[in-house]
Amino acid sequence: MLRNVVLITTAFPSDSVTEEVFVTPEVKALSREFDRVIIVPMLLIGEVADINLPNVTVDYTIARHLYSRFKPSKLPYLLSPYLLGKYRSIARESDSLKRFIDKSLFCVNVATHRKMLKQVARRWNLDPESTVYYTFWFDYATAALSEMRCTFISRAHGYDIYDTRYGKYRLGTVRDLTLSRITALYPVSQAGLDYIDNLYPGHRDKMHLRLLGSVKSDRQFITRCHSSADNAVTIFSTARVSPEKRVLSNLEFVKSLALSHPAIAVKWIHAGDGSQMEELRHKCNSGILPANLEIDLKGKLSNNEIHRIYHEEIIDWTLLLSESEGSPITICESFSYGVPVIATKVGGVPDMFTADTGLLVSPDASPEEIVREVTPYLGDDTTMTRMKQAACERWENRFDGETLRREFAKEVAGLIKKP
Helix, strand or coil: CCCEEEEEEECCEECHHHHHHHHHHHHHHHHHHEEEEEEEEEECCCCEEECCCCCCCEEEEEECHHHHHCHHHHHHHHHHHHHHCHHHHHHHHCCHHHHHHHHHHHHHHHHHHHHHHHHHHHHHHHHHHHHEEEEEECCCCHHHCCCCCCCEEEEECCCCCCCCCCCCCCCCCHHHHHHCCCEEEEECHHHHHHHHHHHCCCCCHHHHCCCCCCCCCCCCCCCCCCCCCHEEEEEEECCCCHCCCCCCCCHHHHHHHHHCCCEEEEEEEEEEECHHHHHHHHHHHCCCCCCCCEEEEEECCCCCHHHHHHHHHCCEEEEEECCCCCHHHHHHHHHHHHCEEECCCCCCCHHHHHCCCEEEECCCCHHHHHHHHHHCCCHHHHHHHHHHHHHHHHHHHHCHHHHHHHHHHHHHHHHCCCC
16 A cells, blocks of 8 residues: 655645755655655746655646636636535625625635645545645635545645735635634644634644754854954845835844944845835935945845855854744844844744844834844854854754654655555
């Protein structure tokens, strides 16, 4: 009996930089525990990465389906029996037209993906007794699996947990039903677990905190930082340039830092692209920037290129001023290279920190307030050395992704009953 895991992603292994960081180590770990790993992306975007593992296959049935390539083709499902049975709940949960539309479209996606996932099961002749369906995001594909007779699990991160924070609304009654039928849900942060548990009580026994962590090929390498004699500080950030990541606030912070310390050379390196990238470039290229501020916008980079920056640059701090987060890989990677982090107290971020691994600031903190928090550390070589060591130890003890993924893959494989 072949032991199968069907891993359902948004777009991986096609062009999705953020998902690549999350999913690649998961696939490698799962391939060691299962006879066959079938990756099922829901979308096909740009170039497709090669996966050189003999027992890993990618099924593009859903990504190439008309429903995925031409979204209006799903609209007839608005009058399907499944949707007609949900409109009363949708209306009861909606206090605006946007929420009504979002929740309706969520249910459309549940209905269409149930049909497409059944096609995948038939195509591979998947035996329910020897197959685990695993959605990497707790969204409509997970709800679609709840309508099938199968063992299914899901991770839960940030946007797929906090509806109101991201302005994307799902039908609560469907989420509650999904949790009643799911085999296990694995939030990546304690804050996310508590949020789901409070919103949908009665399913706590199925929820298990499972951290993601980050993977580092050269485990002994530590990123260099400036000494007090350099009179310099480099800030590194990596995030989508989108409203929820507040990268524009990063710019305001480094400007304020440079203005407050004119004798210090301030450099900001940012990796990432997104909907606000043009606005960010415009703000960096127009107006007057402090003479002691250098800005390097790298744009979209692969995860390997991110790691290369940690190897090649001198980096003193990593910066993450998001308005909402789960358990960011960015922080795990920064800790692994011995770089302390400045981050907002949101989502699962506070749980990732210890007193010496960086600075937690209020989501409402002004750039000037953050500068005041950072200033005592500038030129304090002893404290920075201690923080670098604490960051490394935090990664080794808590966020070593290779260990975490290996243990998680064994746990998932254990869901299949041995013959």
